[in-house]
Amino acid sequence: MSTYAIGDLQACHDELQRLLETLRFDPAADRLWLAGDLVNRGPDSLKTLRFVRSLGDSVRAVLGNHDLHLLACAAGTETPDSKDTFQAVLDAPDRDELLHWLAACPLMLQDETLGWSMLHAGLAPQWTLPQALRLAREAQQTLQGPDAADFFRHMYGNEPSLWDERLEGHARSRFIVNCFTRLRYCRPDGSLALRAKAAPDAARTDLIPWFAMPGRASRGQRIVFGHWSTLGQVAWPEHQVWGLDSGCVWGGALTALALESGEITQLACEGYRRPGG
Template sequence: MANYFVGDIQGCFAELELVLAKVDFNPSRDVLWAAGDLIARGPDSLPTLRYFKQLDGSAKVVLGNHDLHLMAVVAKIKRVNPKDQLEALLNASDLGSLIGWLRLQPLVQELPEHNIVMSHAGVPPQWDIQTLRSQVQRVSNALTAQDYIPALIAKMYTIDANAWDPNVSELQQNIYCINALTRMRFLHLDGGLDFDCKLSPSECSDPKLTPWFNCDGLIKQTHTLVFGHWATVMGKVASENIYALDTGCCWGEHLTLWHMESDQIITQNKLKKS
């Protein structure tokens, strides 16, 4: 058995197939861990979702901001981003089933025997592992509730929740949890989330902003962290126990796969359009 962790696929299904072929991935034997944003900018969001859904127990998936945005689009809360290639997915006969499957996916997956935590964007430095687990479970409860659209999805973009406060309402805590785990990049000096700067850490000249993974964090002291989301980082994190797996395949770069057991990185370049 092998554990493979893959960064943001973003509908780049052909590249996913190729990188999995390089390692002879076998779903009857191996497990594929996906760091969120399965869909959106690439041409094959529909087969990507179908593939992970049929993998069942051989796949461990976390939700990314694009996956949550799809729920908002299907619920008529948001319009399709013109940059996304979602027409085939939105017109698919099994769209309802795919959305139902997505709602069951958490914001965090753990591999306890190896102390690995995977989320889409990272983990808030001020949280311990118990706080992370309890907050993630509460969001999962909200996503699987019958009223998830009016109670959570419809309010996901309307509540300003960029700072952690355990004393605010459950909804505000849920929105902060979603924002931190699916949208986080830089933090302000007070620990608040910055949603504006998408540059790489080396390109950002604002002394008041710090990459979340450079902050002293409780969880990173005891766990290996795996995340995607931040393509401009291009996998370059100066820490032995943090793996940044989004390497911008949908932007013309490459898809990254991490084989945990051998600590090996395998890549697949973006295919050129014919």
């Protein structure tokens, strides 16, 4: 049996099929870990979501920011914009089943036997891995509970930017969700710099990749993540992290990491362009 972690799909259904063929993936024996952002921006959000859900117990996926955006739009607290490509999911006859499955996905996975954890974006530098797992479950209770729509109304925003265990209510949940689904950089004081998206620049000292933060409390643990298509490389062994978002939807690659062996497989992608775009 092999366990493959795969980066952001973003509705690239056909590329996923080709990558699974390359891997000779057998859903009866192998397992998939998906790093979030299953939907949006690409051409086939509905086909992708249906296929992933059809894999049953052979797949585990974490929530990404685009997945949460779909759930917020389905809840009526947000309106899809011109760049969103998941209207087919909202119009599908099986939308309720698909959205229920998606909402049940966690913010963080951990397999102590394999010795790996997965999340979509990043971790606050103050969090240990057990603490992060606890906080992920805490936020999931909000996302999966009867007050999820109320949280979606307050989900968007960059504050608070610094972790404090005394945070409460929507501010606390927003900080946790921002870490797991949006974080790339931190400032030297440990606060989140959520607006920054570019590739790491060694010349800049005001922004530090979350995984390179000095004294990061979760260091020494093997973590796979997505979300950062401009990162420029997959493996950062000195930090024990692997960034699997290789920008398939933008014409980059779809990347898989075999968790047992550490082997990396990449499928070159043509990228998706909206009609007229």
